[in-house]
Amino acid sequence: MNLLIKNIAELLDIALKTTSFDEMLLLKNHSSMSIRRNLARNSNLNQEIINSLLYDPVENVSYIASINPNNKNFERTFANLRQIGRASCRERVSLSV
Numbered sequence: 893m894n895l896l897i898k899n900i901a902e903l904l905d906i907a908l909k910t911t912s913f914d915e916m917l918l919l920k921n922h923s924s925m926s927i928r929r930n931l932a933r934n935s936n937l938n939q940e941i942i943n944s945l946l947y948d949p950v951e952n953v954s955y956i957a958s959i960n961p962n963n964k965n966f967e968r969t970f971a972n973l974r975q976i977g978r979a980s981c982r983e984r985v986s987l988s989v
Contacts, residue, residue: 900924907931916941925950932956939964 895903895918907919907930919931920941931937932945932953937960945957957963 895919900927903927904930908934909936910934911936913938913941920944925953928953929956932960935961937962 895906895915898906903919903922903924904927906915907922907927910916910919910931916931916934916937919927922928922931928945928948928950929952931941932948933956937945937957939962942957942960942963943965946954946963948954948957958966
């Protein structure tokens with residue numbers, strides 16, 4: 893399938909439903925945040941694509957990738973966030989005292 897000739901609506905649909913690893917590889921680097929976000933919602937993603945999307949510069953894309961049901965690192969991802977949040981709270985408390 894030639895993704896270069898598809899319009900944005902078609903690409904959004906493909907990103908959400910594709911099972912082709914080659915298409916996922918192309919779409920994960922697309923300039924449109926909406927296409928990358930739809931790809932992050934795709935229930936056919938493998939861990940390699942999820943890992944790439946976890947570090948997307950757009951936080952909404954990385955968040956959606958982090959909660960994808962295929963994310964094998966889901967617990968570790970949120971455990972790290974909880975630790976960061978606790979450290980941040982401790983810093984705020986020590987600054988206010």
